[in-house]
Amino acid sequence: MNRFTRSLAIALLAGIPVLASAQTTQPAAKAAAQSSQPKSSSHTRTAGDARTTGDARTTGTATPSVPRSWKQVPIPALHPFQPQEPRRIELSNGLVIFLQEDHELPLINGVLRIRGGSRDEPAAKTGMNDIYAEVWRTGGTTSKTGDQLDDFLESRAATVETFPSQDSSFVSWSSLKGDFDRVFPVITDLLEHPEFRQDKLNLAKKQMASGISRRNDDVEDITHRETNKLAYGADSPYARTPEYSTVAAITREDLLDWHRRTVVPNNMILGVSGDFDSAAMEHKLREAFSALAKGQAFAPAKIAVRDPAPGIYFIEKSDVNQSSINMVEMGTDRHNPDYSAINVMNQLFGGGFSSRLFSSIRTRLGLAYSVGGGVGTAFDHPGIVEIGMGTQSANTAKAIDALNREIERITKGGVTAAELKTAKDGMLNSYIFEFDSKDKVMAERIRYEFYGYPPDFLERYRAGIEKVTAADVDRVAKKYLHPEKMAVLVVGHAQDFDRQLSTLGKVTSVDIAIPQAVGP
Amino acid sequence: MRNHNAVLFALRSFSLVPLVLLLAIAASSQDVKSFEKRIAVKKLPNGLTLLVMERPEAPVISFYTHVDAGSVQEGPGTTGLAHMFEHMAFKGTQEIGTTNYLAEKHALEKVEVAYAAYQKENLKDVGRDPAKAAQLEKAWKDAMDAANQFVVPNEFGEIVESQGGAGLNANTDLDETAYYYSFPENRLELWAYLESERFLQPVMREFYKERDVVMEERRLRTDSAPQGRLMENFLAAAYMAHPYGRPVVGWPSDLQSFSATDAIHFFHKYYVPSSITIAIVGDVRISHAMPLLEKYFGRIPAAPAPDPLPTQEPPQQSLREVVMHDQSQPVYMEGYHRGSFRDPDDAVFDVLSDLLSKGRTSRLYRSLVRDKQIAIGAQGGGYPGIKYPFLFLFSAFPAKGHTAREMAGPIHEEIERLKKEDVSDEELESVKTRAKADLIRSLGDNSGLALQLGLYQAMYGDWRELFHQIAHIDAVTKADIRRVAAKTFTEDNRTVGIIETGPPVEAAPPGENKQAEKGAQQ
Structure with a gap:
């Protein structure tokens, strides 16, 4: 509390110009400014006084213009x-290319x-897309082993990496501009002549077994995995996880088949950004890719979703002193006309510092x-409603009660104009950060191309946010949040809980023991 | 709001050191020149340093405030206080976060008086009167309720967010505390107002509730995370004297004991302008921004710099080992004391770290992961800080069916190789090339640039060191690598940390203080 006086004294002793806080200086400076004219004109005070007044003004030159609020x-x-905007090119074989020059x-x-991606692999071989994406790169090409590629690329500080996702495989690369012509052939070699060597598959x-x-x-891994299983069903392609037996079942032939099936130009979107001339780059890319033969369009697996069964799902973990709680039900997709309203609701309910969950x-x-x-x-499929927190074991039931209260409160309506304004202002004012780099703009375009969204989806979303009313937020909260339908996941150490979970509803114990491999 | 220290272990980089490595290099003097045209640095009369970089790629600006105060500054009984203050820096000011500051100030003073009275009784070793303690505790809680009437919760964060702030956060480390976010460029002055007010007149409102929040942070990152538990125990073993052996988040008993008065004292002592470096990067003009920043940050009163930390870790005299039997798959680590970032051999360690850990050509990957197939990941790098002598830490995650102790042999083989054989020309060249490219890759982003420039300006007194480090790395020779490996990687200088998979334990996990009311004495 005494910071200002103390510092002031030190500053004076040290002969440093007095730069005190707004709190103490502002009124003083104001007073000095108001009174300085009459003082200096009507009183021929000593030079010392005049200097004092003058000094106060000089040191205060900055402060009077500092706002008080x-x-x-x-x-x-x-x-x-x-x-x-990136340049979009579509080759006759269906490959879509985006070029984004960036000369920085x-x-x-x-x-x-x-x-x-992984949602499209057979259940008995769960994990195959992950293995594929790993061995595609480490297994090398017909002419070069993966180790040789490592040596070649790393000595040039270049990277070529492949990685999996739920609905896609990716190949990414980065090189110094001067190395492009040496690094890029690695990409085409991997596309056309992958070898999937057995040693790297093994x-x-x-x-993966490790x-x-x-x-x-x-705990966080468990919560994330089991949340997906609760929401989509343990066997759903969106939730199932690799097991020792499914990994053991994956063969080199599976990877080759998968590659033949997926890596065709009409199933691929390419984005290139950086320090190049677009015309010259287009020429190089056409030369590299035009000869690829069009293949069969990839038909994604059809995946049914359903709401989870309500209740408490408990996983015992005896080496923790904090419970991880996650309330779960089925969400929606971004084609939904409620998308903007849902995001405003999310922001004011469980988003940032100002959200209800954070504040309460x-x-x-x-x-x-x-x-x-x-x-x-x-x-392109429903996401998950997730409302979660971590709290000390002895507050577990109390915390679930608190979350329930907040969920019930928002579903009953009554979002205030002030809450709405805070949320919308934040989303609209920070909108610029969605596209404040050339890479982000291109990544956004690739996403929309991939999922068949209009290229101006982001702008439509923004316009949608502007129109969201408090009544819209009340409506979507009621429509998408159902406390009575939620599955409540609790990972924690039951003996330290404040109340038995059965006081909150029907409890199902979830066994997360890892099924051991069968066979030799 | 994150504690930077605790969970970084797993597969991510260690603290700041890889940063030093990444940034370490660079480009030719031309790059420094091109940056010099766009960067201005000014030290204000109060001692605060401002750095402004023009990067008008998009109408946004990133801000980074570096405070040369971290958890090494804490004393016994107040571990976790630096991090606690970081949380409090989001609680607002005399204007923001309150309905009536004068009344609130009065109420907060009463809270402190009541808390001190409660603690005095509660922490008595002998003659503690439980009834009196309970009564005093109630008085303290009533005083908090009274003070809370005036609070507008999270108004500071709400203003930043509603004005378009992105990435609002902060972190505390052993060495330092940093605060950062980004705004659209037209909010430059608003940021200057908010950030300067935050360090001009912070208010310790809701302190004791926030302590509970930080306890939850500790439970999340340390108590309930096997690697967090290992790291806390490992560092406590590796350091006998120096505060690098203490957890950033703090010991539970301290966290449940220190007061808002302690926090504000910490602030007064360590958040002096000469310990603050501010970097902003984005769509700004230096000619406009510098006077504006000076106007706001020049208001912070000058104060003497805190005394330097006198404690030095004595040379380690024997092997130390921490073995935890935990419900987790095994983990292995071993650390060796090395010099600080100012050590003349710092760049040699950067090269060592890259050689051992970077990519699939790295020595530890090729030996433990690719060839022997006993680990799923293995690496070596600096930990847990850089400002004071720290550790070169090897770590490995055993593959299924392999034990933690199996990792030691192959790691030591790689160490012996470094001591006995020169690295090849190709390997050394490759490391130097990567360092240069990694620097370039790190320069294309406002928030990354603000962090790096601010950090280098604060640590070295000159942001150009970011670029100059390439020369240091280029100067590293094969003989340097052998010499430094031989000097550093000795058995007497080694601390080993291990998780061995044990059966589920029914006892309460370490760190939890079940009798919180008795605080530190339990």
């Missing part, structure tokens, strides 16, 4: 900005997105460090 800080118009740094980066399978053995070590559960009750959630939305 954040509300008085001027906010000028934002600089006009037209994000640079001497780098060229690329990403190739290929339709077909290594990848062994690594990953399985570690999957119950960490964390700040007011001190029950959690990590708390948040909302209605999840995916591009």
Whole structure:
């Protein structure tokens, strides 16, 4: 509390110009400014006094213009900005290419997105797409082993990596501009002549088995995995996990088949960004890809979703003193006309510092460090409603009660104009960060191309947010959040809980023991 | 709001050191020149340093405030206080976060008086009167309720967010505390107002509830995470004297004991302008921004710099080992004391770390992961800080069916190779090339640039060191690598940390203090 006086004294002793706080200086400076004229004109005071007055003004030259409230800080118009759109090229074989010139740094980066991911693999071989994406790169090409590729690329500080996802495989690369012509052939070689060498397949399978053995070590891993299983069903392609037996079943032939099936130009979107001339790059890419023969369009697996069965789902973990709680039900997708309203609701309910969950559960009750959630939305299938937190074991039931209260409160309506304004202002004012780099603009375009969304989807979303009313938020909260239908996942140490979970509803114990491999 | 220290272990980089490595290199002097045209640095009369970089790629600006105060500054009984203050820096000011500051100030003073009275009784070793303690506790809680009437919760964060702030956060480390976010460029002055007010007149409102939040952070990252538990125990073994052996998040008993008065004292002592470096990067003009920033940040009163930390870790004299029997798959680590980031051999360690850990050509990957197939990942790098002598830490995650102890042999083989054989020309060249490219890759992003430039300006007193480090790495010779490996990687200088998979334990996990009311004495 005495900071200002103490510092002031030190500053004076040290002969440093007095720069005190706004609180003490502002009125003083104001007074000095108001009184200085009459003082200096009507009283011929000593030079010392005059200097004092003068000094106060000099040191205060900065302070009088410091606003007294954040509300008085001027906010000028934002600089006009037209994000640079990437150039879109479609080859006759169906390959779609985006080129985004960016001359800031001497780098060229690329990403190739290929339709077909883990949701499309057979259940008995769960994990295949992950293994495929690993061994595609480590297994090398017909003419070069993966190790040789490592040596070649790393000595040039270049990277070529392949990685999996739910609905795609990716190849990404990055090189210094001057190395592009040496690095790029690695990409085409991998596309056209992958070898999937058996030794690297064996290594990848062994690594994945090790990953399985570690999957119950960490509470956050367990919560994430079991949340998906509750929401989509344990056997759903969106939730199932590799097991020792499914990994053991994966063969080199599976990877070759998968490659033949997915890696065709009409299933791929390529984005290249960096320090190049678009015309010259287009020429190179046409030369590299035009000869690829069109293949069969990839038909994604048809996956049914259903709501989880309500109730409490409990996983015992005896080495923790904090429970991880996650309330789960089915969400929606981004084609939904409610998408903008849902996001406004998410923001004010469980988004940032100003959200209801943060203010109530964390700040007011001190029950959690990590708390948040909302209605999840995916591009081409329903996302998950997740509302979760971590709290000490002895507050587990109390925390679930607190979350339930907040969910019930928002579903009953009554979102205030102030809450709505805070959420919308935040989303609209930070909208610029969706496209403040050339890479982000291109990545956004690739996503929309991949999922068949209009290229101006982001702008439509923004316009949608502007129109959202408090009644819209009340409506979507009621429509998408159903406390009575939620599955409540609790991972924790039951003997330390404040109340038995059965006081909250029907409890189902979830067995997360890892099924051991069968056979030799 | 994150504690930077605790969970980084797993498969991510260690603290700041890989950063130093990444940034370490660079480009030719031309790059420094091109940056010099766009960067201005000014040290204000109060000692605060401002750095502004023009990067008008898009109408946004990123801000980074570096405070040269971390958990090494804490004393016994107040571990976790630096991190606690970081949380409090989101609680607002005398204007923001309150309905009536004068009344609130009075109420907060009463809270402190009541808490001190409660603690005095509660922490008595002898003659503690439970009834009196309970009564005093109630008085303290009533005082908090009274003070809370005036609070507008999270108004500071709400203003930043509603004005378009992105990535609002902060972190505390052993060495330092950093605060950062980004705004659309037209909110430059608003940021200057908010950030300067935050360090001009912070208010310790809701302190004791926030302590509970931080306890939950500790439970999340340390108590309930096997690797968090291992790291806390490992560091406590590796350091006998220096505060690098203490957890950033704090010991539970301290966290449940220190007061808002302690926090504000910490603030007064360590958040002096000469310990603050602010970097902003984005769509700004130096000629406009610098006077504006000076106007706001020049208001912070000058104060003497805190005394330097005198404690030095004595040379380690024997092997130390921490073995935890935990419900987790095995983990292995071993650390060796090395010099600080100012050590003349710092760049040699950067090269060592890259050689051992970077990519699929790295020595540890090729030996433990690819060839022997006993680990799913293995690496070596710096931990847990850089400002004071720290550790070169090897770590490995055993593959299924392999034990933690099996990792030691192959790691030591790689160490012996480094001591006995020169690295090849190709390997050394490759490391130097990668360092240069990695620097370039790190320069294309406002928030990354603000962090790096701010950090280098604060640590070295000159942001150009970010670029100059390439020369240091280029100067590293094969003989340097052998010499430094031989000097550092000795058995007496080694601390080993292990998780061995044990049966489920029914006892309460370490770290939990079930009798919180008795606080530190239990």
